[in-house]
Amino acid sequence: MKEDRVWQTMGLSDEEYERIRELLGRDPNYVELGMFSVMWSEHCSYKNTRAVLRGLPTQGPQVLQGPGENAGIVDVGDGLAVVFKIESHNHPSAVEPYQGAATGVGGIIRDIFTMGARPIASLDSLWLGDLSSPRARRLFSGIVAGISGYGNAVGIPTVGGQTVFHASYESNPLVNAMCVGVMRHEDIKRGAATGIGNSVMVIGSTTGRDGIHGATFASADLTDEAIERKSAVQVGDPFREKLLLEACLELVARGCVLGIQDMGAAGLTCSSCEMASRGGTGMIIDLDRVPRRETGMTPYEVMLSESQERMLLVPVPGREKEVREVLVKWGLEAVVVGEVTADGMVTLTEGGAVVAQVPAKALADDAPVYHRESSKPGYVERLAAFDTTGVPACTDLGGALLRLIGSPSVASKRWIWEQYDHQVGAGTVIGPGSDAAVVRLPGSKRGVALSTDCNSRYCYLNPRLGAAHAVAEGARNVACTGARPLAVTNCQNFGNPYKPEVFWQFREAITGMSEACRALGTPVTGGNVSLANEDGETAIRPTPVIGMVGVMDDVGLRVPMGFAAEGDIVMVLGATRDEIGASEYLAVVHGVEAGQVPALDLEAEGRLCRLLATAARDGLVRSAHDISEGGLAVALAECAIAGSIGATLRIGSDGGDGGLAPDRSLFSESAARAVVTLEQSRLDEFLALAAGSSVPATTLGRVGGDRLCVEFVGAAGTGMRAGAGAWRRLDVGVDALRAAYEEAIPCAMQG
Amino acid sequence: MKLGIVVFPGSNCDRDVQTAARAAGYDADFIWHTDTSVDGFDCLALPGGFSYGDYLRTAAIARFSPVMEAVARYAALGRPVIGICNGFQVLLEAGLLPGAMLRNTSCKFVCKPQRVRVEVASARTPFTLKLRPGQVITLPIAHGEGNYYVDSETLEQLELGGQVVFRYCDESGELTAGSCPNGSLGNIAGICNKAGNVLGMMPHPERAAEDILGGADGRLLFDSVAQWVQGGGRIVG
Numbered sequence: 001m002k003e004d005r006v007w008q009t010m011g012l013s014d015e016e017y018e019r020i021r022e023l024l025g026r027d028p029n030y031v032e033l034g035m036f037s038v039m040w041s042e043h044c045s046y047k048n049t050r051a052v053l054r055g056l057p058t059q060g061p062q063v064l065q066g067p068g069e070n071a072g073i074v075d076v077g078d079g080l081a082v083v084f085k086i087e088s089h090n091h092p093s094a095v096e097p098y099q100g101a102a103t104g105v106g107g108i109i110r111d112i113f114t115m116g117a118r119p120i121a122s123l124d125s126l127w128l129g130d131l132s133s134p135r136a137r138r139l140f141s142g143i144v145a146g147i148s149g150y151g152n153a154v155g156i157p158t159v160g161g162q163t164v165f166h167a168s169y170e171s172n173p174l175v176n177a178m179c180v181g182v183m184r185h186e187d188i189k190r191g192a193a194t195g196i197g198n199s200v201m202v203i204g205s206t207t208g209r210d211g212i213h214g215a216t217f218a219s220a221d222l223t224d225e226a227i228e229r230k231s232a233v234q235v236g237d238p239f240r241e242k243l244l245l246e247a248c249l250e251l252v253a254r255g256c257v258l259g260i261q262d263m264g265a266a267g268l269t270c271s272s273c274e275m276a277s278r279g280g281t282g283m284i285i286d287l288d289r290v291p292r293r294e295t296g297m298t299p300y301e302v303m304l305s306e307s308q309e310r311m312l313l314v315p316v317p318g319r320e321k322e323v324r325e326v327l328v329k330w331g332l333e334a335v336v337v338g339e340v341t342a343d344g345m346v347t348l349t350e351g352g353a354v355v356a357q358v359p360a361k362a363l364a365d366d367a368p369v370y371h372r373e374s375s376k377p378g379y380v381e382r383l384a385a386f387d388t389t390g391v392p393a394c395t396d397l398g399g400a401l402l403r404l405i406g407s408p409s410v411a412s413k414r415w416i417w418e419q420y421d422h423q424v425g426a427g428t429v430i431g432p433g434s435d436a437a438v439v440r441l442p443g444s445k446r447g448v449a450l451s452t453d454c455n456s457r458y459c460y461l462n463p464r465l466g467a468a469h470a471v472a473e474g475a476r477n478v479a480c481t482g483a484r485p486l487a488v489t490n491c492q493n494f495g496n497p498y499k500p501e502v503f504w505q506f507r508e509a510i511t512g513m514s515e516a517c518r519a520l521g522t523p524v525t526g527g528n529v530s531l532a533n534e535d536g537e538t539a540i541r542p543t544p545v546i547g548m549v550g551v552m553d554d555v556g557l558r559v560p561m562g563f564a565a566e567g568d569i570v571m572v573l574g575a576t577r578d579e580i581g582a583s584e585y586l587a588v589v590h591g592v593e594a595g596q597v598p599a600l601d602l603e604a605e606g607r608l609c610r611l612l613a614t615a616a617r618d619g620l621v622r623s624a625h626d627i628s629e630g631g632l633a634v635a636l637a638e639c640a641i642a643g644s645i646g647a648t649l650r651i652g653s654d655g656g657d658g659g660l661a662p663d664r665s666l667f668s669e670s671a672a673r674a675v676v677t678l679e680q681s682r683l684d685e686f687l688a689l690a691a692g693s694s695v696p697a698t699t700l701g702r703v704g705g706d707r708l709c710v711e712f713v714g715a716a717g718t719g720m721r722a723g724a725g726a727w728r729r730l731d732v733g734v735d736a737l738r739a740a741y742e743e744a745i746p747c748a749m750q751g
Numbered sequence: 752m753k754l755g756i757v758v759f760p761g762s763n764c765d766r767d768v769q770t771a772a773r774a775a776g777y778d779a780d781f782i783w784h785t786d787t788s789v790d791g792f793d794c795l796a797l798p799g800g801f802s803y804g805d806y807l808r809t810a811a812i813a814r815f816s817p818v819m820e821a822v823a824r825y826a827a828l829g830r831p832v833i834g835i836c837n838g839f840q841v842l843l844e845a846g847l848l849p850g851a852m853l854r855n856t857s858c859k860f861v862c863k864p865q866r867v868r869v870e871v872a873s874a875r876t877p878f879t880l881k882l883r884p885g886q887v888i889t890l891p892i893a894h895g896e897g898n899y900y901v902d903s904e905t906l907e908q909l910e911l912g913g914q915v916v917f918r919y920c921d922e923s924g925e926l927t928a929g930s931c932p933n934g935s936l937g938n939i940a941g942i943c944n945k946a947g948n949v950l951g952m953m954p955h956p957e958r959a960a961e962d963i964l965g966g967a968d969g970r971l972l973f974d975s976v977a978q979w980v981q982g983g984g985r986i987v988g
Contacts, residue, residue: 423955424763
């Protein structure tokens with residue numbers, strides 16, 4: 001073994017092998033080496049990122065459980081707790097899109113119910129190559145089908161998310177799955193093995209050879225050689241997941257559970273050493289008792305299998321029989337495989353002989369911490385220097401808007417979410433296609449607002465600002481529905497961390513995310529890091545996806561996105577500046593992905609969020625929609641399409657945009673803005689509230705008709721508003737907007 | 752009024768039916784699929800979901816659940832039974848209703864609000880007392896195999912016998928091909944047995960039983976059967 005340096009084939013370096021020898025005081029055997037290799041993979045240990053992640057804000061009065069458990073937990077009032085987490089399943093989805101995406105959904109669902117919560121919603125953040133590529137279309141169809149096939153069958157509504165198409169994801173798509181659950185505070189369960197002598201049980205499905213070394217696979221570049229490792233992709237069984245979900249919640253309700261952990265990445269190895277490490281204990285497991293689905297499995301295979309739909313459980317002493325009865329009722333297995341020990345070791349036996357013995361803490365917590373080299377990539381200054389003043393004025397505002405809302409990343413994602421059951425659970429109050437989804441909490445008037453956000457063009461051009469924007473946009477999205485932003489989970493998707501330029505992107509993004517989370521009072525309760533998202537040459541754009549959770553006290557007061565009624569006043573909140581750098585408009589209409597990322601005033605974001613939540617609580621606004629990709633024009637178009645009604649608007653010299661040229665005013669992506677509508681009778685009250693909140697509020701016109709008309713008047717600022725013609729007037733039928741918006745993805749998929 | 756909701760392994764709309772029944776003001780309890788008695792219930796519901804994962808063919812295994820014999824006896828007594836989505840598929844597989852389900856013609860799962868037209872007189876089934884013939888209501892659909900198929904002879908019997916209860920339609924109630932989400936013969940969305948007491952339907956009334964969930968048309972079915980039970984249970988037809 002030593003001669004062959006077998007550890008290298010498992011993804012461990014020579015230095016790491018030496019460290020393992022030091023920790024054990026001897027050479028590890030093959031099984032032990034396998035266990036170290038998966039636990040010390042980036043996926044499980046965060047060895048390359050841990051030092052940077054320490055800077056994240058994780059505390060807050062609302063936080064009941066921060067990072068380090070299977071999922072984060074926040075208090076939402078009424079004795080209820082919301083459990084949530086986002087996780088990547090990128091590499092498996094690149095190789096086997098259906099199963100990769102399906103098991104990504106399955107894994108994150110288990111992370112939620114292992115905490116004792118009933119999952120009530122899922123979201124998915126998908127990043128794919130350009131749809132003109134057959135490979136991107138194949139992966140896209142397969143991934144959506146996998147999410148649909150798994151999530152629908154388990155019966156958890158997929159209520160939202162995002163999907164972005166860009167060539168940098170061509171060979172390495174991203175699938176980030178988020179799940180949210182709810183429970184009462186007293187039902188919170190943790191993944192700790194406590195009580196010396198207590199039983200350890202494997203419950204759920206049987207163990208097979210699927211997914212061996214999945215965590216190692218996920219931590220390496222996606223080269224052709226890696227793609228050959230199809231056996232590292234797990235196969236999902238949503239039916240068993242549903243049974244396991246119900247069985248586990250029944251065990252929690254009966255009070256049978258002392259500690260429980262999902263067997264996800266690194267399977268039995270990860271769950272046993274993490275539970276022991278958290279409990280400050282050890283664990284002895286008789287591998288002969290682990291239920292198998294295949295014969296002749298070696299201890300190595302049993303420990304590294306990533307067979308899905310399994311849990312490791314420490315029951316309340318004396319309740320083992322009851323646990324078995326519950327699992328049998330649900331058609332599943334429950335077997336006592338060992339017990340909690342005092343020695344701090346994970347000890348594995350087969351045929352009565354010890355086959356591996358490793359300190360639990362060494363596996364779970366003592367992975368090396370690397371401080372990777374980081375250097376600013378050359379492209380950053382070059383692209384930031386792009387001068388947007390030289391961008392020719394747009395002479396056809398309506399045409400530009402139609403192109404924008406017909407570009408797949410902006411267009412309607414109905415093709416996707418109609419394949420997802422987004423209503424099962426009878427809790428979806430606002431479903432997919434809005435700023436944030438809103439799901440009511442059972443047994444309460446409260447609701448949660450959920451969103452996933454990231455603009456990877458921003459993050460590529462300026463990772464620190466881009467990541468901060470992702471947090472701000474998430475907060476704005478949930479605030480538009482009337483919720484208070486509460487906390488975030490995050491999925492950090494980057495290229496190979498051994499490249500200093502990639503590591504610089506990562507470090508910058510974490511800094512920006514920390515700044516924004518601190519400023520907005522939304523601590524990070526967990527998440528995951530997915531590195532090595534590259535094919536050996538090109539890396540993906542830095543993609544730090546933020547999963548935002550907000551809460552509203554009365555879900556009956558949630559605010560929809562679409563224009564609500566004829567005659568309502570349309571207002572824009574926040575200030576519009578000349579910020580078309582890095583914008584969707586620049587990319588789609590002018591083919592340029594460069595320039596300065598819009599500035600971010602986190603104080604202003606906080607003020608806007610508080611105003612939106614207060615206005616919703618007081619019933620002042622009838623609709624609210626965040627302004628982000630595509631600027632005011634796209635936001636107005638989406639409001640019109642969602643409400644099936646147009647608007648007639650005039651932007652004067654006092655239009656809140658400092659008299660910008662019409663194209664700049666319409667397509668600028670200045671942050672901290674939203675479009676709201678309200679009844680005339682509430683106008684004074686709302687303006688007073690906005691003034692008191694120090695949020696600029698500008699009346700643009702009224703909802704009505706079947707066209708979206710925006711006329712620029714006055715000659716302030718650049719003087720571009722004088723004269724007549726298509727460049728100072730936007731006038732498009734709502735039907736034409738809808739057609740462009742709805743048909744983009746179905747048409748691309750037929751191509 | 753007490754509704755019994757049959758829970759198969761893999762059912763996932765059981766709790767939703769309970770929520771809707773409670774919103775309509777009556778009791779609803781679960782019946783586990785291994786139970787052999789359904790006594791004490793005024794109505795039975797077979798909810799949606801993926802019984803046994805639907806791995807073999809939708810509902811092909813659930814029909815063998817021990818509870819199904821009791822359901823068949825209950826139905827034979829003329830008492831009301833509703834199968835929704837996967838529950839409808841179970842009723843087909845169990846032979847309590849004729850026909851079978853094929854995959855949607857799109858070969859994709861589809862979840863969206865769908866207009867359906869009421870095809871029968873109010874008193875034809877216990878579930879339609881509060882609906883009018885020709886009425887267009889909106890109910891969510893969510894299925895991958897809702898493409899109803901039956902041989903032409905049986906189809907004719909269904910049509911002549913007034914057993915087609917709901918059809919997919921457009922906003923104005925027209926039965927266009929474009930308004931059929933799955934390829935069903937005759938745009939069929941729901942059928943009943945000859946006696947009218949057993950109803951199977953693909954749309955989900957339980958998901959449209961409260962305005963906050965986007966519509967309350969589904970509530971009419973829950974209110975109908977409650978009224979029917981209170982009225983002593985009478986089938987016309």
